[in-house]
Amino acid sequence: MTPRPLPSRRLFLGMAAATPLALTLGTGTAQAATSAYVMCYFTESTSLGEGTDYGLHLAVSQDSLNWMPLNQNNPLVTPTEGDLGLRDPFILRKQDGTFVVIATDLKGTDWTYVSQYIHVWYSTDLRTFTGYHRLKLHDMNTHAWAPEAFWDAGRGQYAVIYSAVNDSGHNVIMVNYTSDFLTASAPQVFFDPGYDVIDGDMAVGVNGYNYLYFKKDQTLVGARSTSLDPGSFTEFTTGVAHGGTEAPTLVKSATSSTTWYLWGDTYTPNGVFYAWQSGDLASGSWAALDQKTYTQPLNSKHCGITTISSSEYANLVAKWGTPTWNRLKSYNYPARYVRHSNFVGRIDEYPIDPPSDSQWTLVPGLADSSGVSFQSVNYPTRYLRHYDYQLQLDVNDGTSTFAADATFYRTAGLADASWASFRSYNYPTRYIRHSDFVLRIDPISSTTDQQDATFRVGY
Structure with missing residues (x-):
């Protein structure tokens, strides 16, 4: 027998079409x-x-x-x-x-x-x-x-x-x-x-x-x-x-x-x-x-x-129970997820290895508890924050500047209201978006900008 790459999976649904909602x-x-x-x-x-x-x-x-x-x-x-x-x-x-x-x-x-x-x-x-x-x-x-x-x-x-x-x-x-x-x-x-x-x-x-x-x-x-x-x-x-x-x-x-x-x-x-x-x-x-x-x-x-x-x-x-972490999927590049790589925030194609690079704990905002901050699962002392408008994963130094840079307000998705967008706490005209797959905060004006700034919060 010549082995194949992977054995695989299937499913049975014993559901007659005449009774689509009952098994x-x-x-x-x-x-x-x-x-x-x-x-x-x-x-x-x-x-x-x-x-x-x-x-x-x-x-x-x-x-x-x-x-x-x-x-x-x-x-x-x-x-x-x-x-x-x-x-x-x-x-x-x-x-x-x-x-x-x-x-x-x-x-x-x-x-x-x-x-x-x-x-x-x-x-x-x-x-x-x-x-x-x-x-x-x-x-x-x-x-x-x-x-x-x-x-x-x-x-x-x-x-x-x-x-x-x-x-x-x-x-x-x-x-x-x-x-x-x-x-x-x-x-x-x-x-x-x-x-x-x-x-x-x-x-x-x-x-x-x-x-x-x-x-x-x-x-x-x-x-x-x-x-x-x-x-x-x-x-x-x-x-x-x-x-x-x-x-x-x-x-x-x-x-x-x-x-x-x-x-x-x-x-x-x-x-x-x-x-x-x-x-x-x-x-x-x-x-x-x-x-x-x-x-x-x-x-x-x-x-x-x-x-x-x-x-x-x-x-x-x-x-x-429900997961204590989330993943964020890109709206216009749905094969890609928010992750950190060399402590830089970006979107990369799934699968991501190690997978915990793409897992985030969404905690109350460090500068405003009505907002949200993104805590890394595998580097729990680090948070996504903007620096020169680019997002990076840094250790929380306890300063008010860090807290402000790491806090965002979740809003209805700019490209799809059932998804989510994230507005900067201290630069309220700017939103998290990807550009050449790197995350940053920018003003949003065009349709493309709106899509770049829209994410699905899931698992």
Whole structure:
């Protein structure tokens, strides 16, 4: 087997189009109207140093596009068997309304490590995780990468699909069936189009079709079938990609009966997520979303996304808390974030290594508590302040001049009122803006100036 750069992630949303706001779980069990989402992932930084962790991470969102990490972007639980780490986690809401979490048994990027097992946890609410064990899927001398599960109503069992190399000599999508995620049937080939495919992601029961998205030749491609039988899926789309892309994740909008999103991940450490939108899943046509509209969790890799109720969202935030830090995204360069480099304030393209260079604690203004000051997360004695109108990261010397230079008033975004702009405390005609990607304070007059001075405060 020729190892590929990274194993990847997908998602199942068992949501019939006829009931776009409710997830049917089975007789007598129905989840309340879905109005929020939870994402599971692991983290990797470019250098595989700070910001890298192969445990289970969660983030939440109310629009499925902009995400807030839970537990300060630290893992909620970490495997204690196998390779002692996970990749490609996936959350399924079971027929009884509780959750099961499954993941690849692999820590890091040693593609020579072979495990026929996947990690498994149970959870009633994603606040506690119980019953940890590994589930063996096959006896072949190959991996069991990127597992996903869905309910096969015709069989009355859950299907677990994953990427493996079988007798064909290339990666195919395999399937095992289980009732309890403790034992599983013998493996079968679920999808083998005759070429290498990985990262199967399912959308079940959408207007009479079942959809399988997967990675083919560094692009995301869809197949479909009117049944869930192994071997029944036929490719029907051309590939979409942004560079080399893997980990397709289909997400049904909770507020629209027709809108779907497709997430993909570049297969590099600290991969970049890209998203596409479709108004008709059956068309197989996807339009790239502007990066202004979505933000992935910091250092997130190979995600799975599951719908949850508003009360489940609130309970997760209550349990795990909101981040104590923020990131600031540029409005007109949305691939770039505010960071310090050699103690100079600037905007650079994500991923940023170390990631803490782009994390800020927004504290009450040093000169006026109704304003805001930007405290560095990794240099907590230093703040962004202007000097000769350029922003730099300096140690707070306790003077009134420093406090004034480091204080700004947050206003509605000059280019978009739903974003933010920051007016200088002691030069009130000037705003923080970027110029040649370096941050400074300037008077704002033109449309370009307004865009340069507008940022999204998120995570």
